[in-house]
Amino acid sequence: MSSPTLRTAIIGCGPFNETRGGCNSVSYAHAIALRRTPGVQLVAAASRSRKNVDDFCTEFPGTQAYTDYRQMLAAERPDWVSICAFPPDREAMCLAAIEAGAKILLVEKPFAVTTEMMTKITAAASAAGVRVFVNHQRRYGKWFEWFRSALHAKTCGAPRTVELYHGGAGFINFGPHLIDAALFALEPRRPVSVFAAVDWTDAGDYQGVRTERSILADIRFDDGLVLNLRSGPGVGEGQPCLRAVCENGLVELYFGPIGASKSLGRIVTPDGNVAIPDFGTEHFHHNDTEPNIFYNRAVADMVACVQSGLPCRLDAHHAVAGTSILLGAYASAKASRPETLYI
Numbered sequence: 140m141s142s143p144t145l146r147t148a149i150i151g152c153g154p155f156n157e158t159r160g161g162c163n164s165v166s167y168a169h170a171i172a173l174r175r176t177p178g179v180q181l182v183a184a185a186s187r188s189r190k191n192v193d194d195f196c197t198e199f200p201g202t203q204a205y206t207d208y209r210q211m212l213a214a215e216r217p218d219w220v221s222i223c224a225f226p227p228d229r230e231a232m233c234l235a236a237i238e239a240g241a242k243i244l245l246v247e248k249p250f251a252v253t254t255e256m257m258t259k260i261t262a263a264a265s266a267a268g269v270r271v272f273v274n275h276q277r278r279y280g281k282w283f284e285w286f287r288s289a290l291h292a293k294t295c296g297a298p299r300t301v302e303l304y305h306g307g308a309g310f311i312n313f314g315p316h317l318i319d320a321a322l323f324a325l326e327p328r329r330p331v332s333v334f335a336a337v338d339w340t341d342a343g344d345y346q347g348v349r350t351e352r353s354i355l356a357d358i359r360f361d362d363g364l365v366l367n368l369r370s371g372p373g374v375g376e377g378q379p380c381l382r383a384v385c386e387n388g389l390v391e392l393y394f395g396p397i398g399a400s401k402s403l404g405r406i407v408t409p410d411g412n413v414a415i416p417d418f419g420t421e422h423f424h425h426n427d428t429e430p431n432i433f434y435n436r437a438v439a440d441m442v443a444c445v446q447s448g449l450p451c452r453l454d455a456h457h458a459v460a461g462t463s464i465l466l467g468a469y470a471s472a473k474a475s476r477p478e479t480l481y482i
Contacts, residue, residue: 145179145243145442148217150208150232151224152186155194165247166223169274170199171431172438179219179442185211208232212239219243225346226311230256237267243445244271245438248315250458252348254466257459264455272441272451273458275319279436280425281418282392282402286381287324289390294406296386301325303368304375304382309343309350311465314370317380318461320392321366323452324383328360330460334477335468338371356468368468380423394423 152166166184173181181199185208186192196204205211212220212235220236222229226249233244244264250273251257264271277283290298301321305314322330335356343350353371360366369375379391388408402423406414420427429435437453444451463480471478 145218145445146182146215147173147179147219147221148183148185148211148215149181149195149221149223150185150211150236151222151228151247152184152188152191152195153223154188154191155198166195166221167198168431168434169221169223169245169438170195170202172434173219173221174199175435176438176442178446179438182217183211183215209235212236212241216240219245221245221247223247226252227347230259233260233271234263237263237269242269243441244269245441245453246271246273246455246458248273248275248319248458249311249465250455250462251466252311254463257462261455261459270445271455272453273455274434274437275316275323275453275458275461276433276437277316277320277423278323278452279433279440280423281421282404282423283320283323285404285416285418286320286383286390286392287326289406290324290383290385293385295383295388295390295408298325298364298383298385298390300364300384301366302378302382302384303366303370304378304380305368305370306372306374306376307370308341308352308372309345310354310370311348311350312345315458315461315465318368318464319458321381322457322461324381325360325364325366328362328364330358330366330464330480331361332359332477332479333357333464333467333471334359335368335471337469337472351469354468354472356464356471358464392423 149166170181173179181202183203184192184195185205189206192204196202220241222232303317303321333356337351338353340352356368358366379393381392383390391405393403426432441451467478467480
C-alpha cells in the first residue's frame with residue numbers, strides 16, 4: 140500500500156530573482172525539490188511581503204498565498220512545513236507549526252541563534268512527536284561524501300587534526316555549512332568543547348543577527364581530535380576550506396566563488412603523490428547541469444526516511460552539534476575560557 144501524500148507549506152518567500160532554484164534562492168529551491176519528489180504536494184506559502192508570495196505562487200501554480208503564516212497553518216493544516224524565514228523569526232514559526240499539527244519541520248540553517256531557541260524547538264517537537272530536519276543540503280554533494288569517505292576509510296591513516304578556513308566576515312551566514320561538512324566527515328565523533336576568540340570590530344548584520352569580523356576557535360572532540368576554525372576577511376587565501384591532517388598525508392577540499400571554478404578535492408601523500416577525484420559538473424555549491432541537485436537529493440531522502448522511520452543525514456541532532464559549536468565560540472570568547480558543549 141502506498142504512503143499518503145505529504146501536504147507541504149513554506150514560510151518565508153524571498154524575492155523572485157534569476158537565480159531562483161539555485162543555491163541562492165532558498166524558498167524556491169525548497170519548492171522545486173518538494174514538487175519533484177513523489178509523495179509530496181506543495182499546497183501553500185506565506186510571506187509578509189504580498190509581492191514576494193504572489194510571485195512565488197505564480198512560479199508554482201496551485202500554491203495558495205498567505206501573508207500571515209499563522210492563518211496559513213490554521214487553514215491548510217500541512218503535514219510538512221519548511222521554515223525559510225530569517226533566523227530570529229524561526230522559533231515562533233516552528234512552535235506555531237508544531238501547535239498546528241505539522242509532523243515534519245524542515246528548518247533552514249542556522250538552526251537557531253541561541254541555545255534557548257534550540258532547546259525550545261527540540262523539546263516541543265519531541266513532546267509532539269514531530270520530526271525535525273535542518274537543511275545542510277551539502278551532505279548530499281559528491282565532494283562532501285568523498286571527503287567523509289576518505290576520512291572513514293583512513294585513506295591517509297587516521298586524522299590527527301582538521302582545519303577549517305572561512306574567508307570572510309559574518310561566519311553565521313555560510314560558516315554553518317562548513318562546520319556541518321566537518322562534522323559529517325568526522326562522525327561518529329562528538330564535539331565536547333570549544334575555546335575561541337572573536338573580533339566584533341565593525342560588527343555587521345546577517346538577516347537580523349549581529350555578525351563578527353573574525354573568529355579563531357579550537358573545537359575538541361571526544362576522542363581528542365581537534366578542529367581548528369579560522370574565519371575572517373582574507374583568511375585561508377590559497378588554502379582549502381577543509382583540510383584533514385592525517386597520519387600519512389592530507390585530505391583537502393577546495394572551493395571557488397559561485398559561478399567560478401568547480402570544487403577541487405585532493406589527497407596528498409608524503410611521497411608527493413596527489414590523487415584528485417572527478418565528479419564532472421558537480422562542485423561545492425551545486426551542479427552546473429542541475430542547480431537544485433543537493434536540495435532534490437535532500438528532500439527525496441527526507442521523505443524516504445519519514446516513510447521508513449529510518450535516521451536521516453539531516454536529522455536535527457546533527458545541526459544541534461554544529462550550532463552549539465558556533466554559539467559556544469561566542470560564549471567562550473565572552474568568558475575567556477573554554478566552553479563545554481552539552482550535546
